[in-house]
Amino acid sequence: MGVFQDHSGRSAGRWALRARGLAFAVVIVTVAVIVSSYARGSFSDRFALTVDASTLGEGLAPGAEVKFRGYAVGTVRAVQTVGYGHQRIDLDIDRRQAGALTEGVTARFTSSNVFGSSAIELVAADGGAPLRENAVLSIGEGATNATVAGVFRRAARLTQVLDSDAVHRLIDLMLDNAASLTPVLRSFFETARMLAEGQQAPLGHYLGIGADMTGAFADLTPSAGHAVLGVLEQSAYFGDAVNQARTNKATDGVDQTVLLGISDLLTKHDPELAAVLSSVLDLAVPISVSLGTVTPAYNRIPNLLRAVDGALPVVDGKVQLQLELIVRTMPYLADSLDGGAR
Numbered sequence: 001m002g003v004f005q006d007h008s009g010r011s012a013g014r015w016a017l018r019a020r021g022l023a024f025a026v027v028i029v030t031v032a033v034i035v036s037s038y039a040r041g042s043f044s045d046r047f048a049l050t051v052d053a054s055t056l057g058e059g060l061a062p063g064a065e066v067k068f069r070g071y072a073v074g075t076v077r078a079v080q081t082v083g084y085g086h087q088r089i090d091l092d093i094d095r096r097q098a099g100a101l102t103e104g105v106t107a108r109f110t111s112s113n114v115f116g117s118s119a120i121e122l123v124a125a126d127g128g129a130p131l132r133e134n135a136v137l138s139i140g141e142g143a144t145n146a147t148v149a150g151v152f153r154r155a156a157r158l159t160q161v162l163d164s165d166a167v168h169r170l171i172d173l174m175l176d177n178a179a180s181l182t183p184v185l186r187s188f189f190e191t192a193r194m195l196a197e198g199q200q201a202p203l204g205h206y207l208g209i210g211a212d213m214t215g216a217f218a219d220l221t222p223s224a225g226h227a228v229l230g231v232l233e234q235s236a237y238f239g240d241a242v243n244q245a246r247t248n249k250a251t252d253g254v255d256q257t258v259l260l261g262i263s264d265l266l267t268k269h270d271p272e273l274a275a276v277l278s279s280v281l282d283l284a285v286p287i288s289v290s291l292g293t294v295t296p297a298y299n300r301i302p303n304l305l306r307a308v309d310g311a312l313p314v315v316d317g318k319v320q321l322q323l324e325l326i327v328r329t330m331p332y333l334a335d336s337l338d339g340g341a342r
Contacts, residue, residue, distance in 0.1 A: 046074070047098035049131075051089040051120060053139040057109040059118040066091050067110065068122040073097035076120060091120065102128035107137040 057079075066074035074093035082088050093101075104125025109118060122137075161167065174181065237243050265273075 047093040047095045048077075048134050049091040049093055050134065050136045051087075051091060051107050051139060052136050053087040053089060053107075053109075054085070054141045055109075055139060056085060056087060057089070057118050057120075060087075060089070060109065060120070061118075064117070065119040066093060066122065067119055068097065068100070069124065071097075073122070089120065098131065098133075100124070101131035103131055103135075104128040105131060105137065107139050109139070 060076065060079055062076050062078055064076040065072045066076060074091055074097070077090040077092045080088045080090075101122065102125055104127065106123045106125070108121055108123060110121040111118060238247065
């Protein structure tokens with residue numbers, strides 16, 4: 001292959017061509033760096049936050065989404081493990097979205113989609129001053145985290161429980177006693193069907209009644225709690241061995257003196273005591289029954305007086321007895337009355 005030679009000496013030399021190629025490569029690399037930085041959001045105005053997590057975010061990595069009210073408002077810039085079970089997470093929030101954050105905002109781990117990709121969710125709080133940049137949010141050990149990975153992990157623990165020997169024995173026991181359990185289950189579902197058919201009000205109505213009763217339970221709970229605490233405080237006296245010995249000494253012989261004395265009294269004087277108790281009961285029972293009828297009878301007195309007053313009205317200055325006859329199947333009786341049938 002022939003090589004071009006410029007005998008005029010006006011073309012670029014070898015070193016000039018190398019310099020041009022190097023400058024072109026520098027331009028290409030610079031443009032690529034600028035474009036990639038722009039794609040990563042390096043030139044956007046970001047609001048920096050830090051999350052101090054006392055628990056590990058399962059699957060959380062740099063680049064993960066930061067969500068606020070369901071919308072992606074930023075990304076995770078860096079995740080750093082600090083000690084055992086402790087993380088420090090740097091966040092970049094869009095400055096326009098950060099204007100809605102207040103000092104009461106909290107953070108938690110969540111999933112950005114159904115495939116289990118972990119993310120950070122900012123939970124808003126009512127009121128408060130605007131959140132300062134570079135503020136530190138905390139995720140405690142007992143924080144409620146809603147990640148798909150966590151759900152799968154808990155489901156795996158549940159399947160381990162369901163696959164245990166105890167559950168297998170329970171299933172085998174139910175299979176062995178199926179004939180005995182069938183009538184019980186049939187009765188249970190029949191009762192549930194009857195309750196559903198005879199339901200007079202929706203379930204929400206009864207739940208509302210139960211909600212109204214919570215106030216009474218709230219008033220009763222402190223009194224019951226104080227009573228229980230009082231009993232516990234009194235029982236603490238017997239926790240000391242010296243107090244136990246003193247109590248045992250004080251009560252020693254009470255059963256011999258009281259219970260055996262009463263049993264001897266009943267044994268020796270059984271006929272006489274039976275006659276006395278029988279006489280007392282013969283008088284006490286009728287008297288108590290009679291006393292029990294005093295109150296209803298007293299309550300009926302006003303109604304009785306009104307009925308008597310209505311049956312004996314005063315007509316033309318004279319008291320007359322008012323009678324009302326209901327005659328339907330005896331017309332001859334009505335005809336025999338003064339004035340004929342009415």
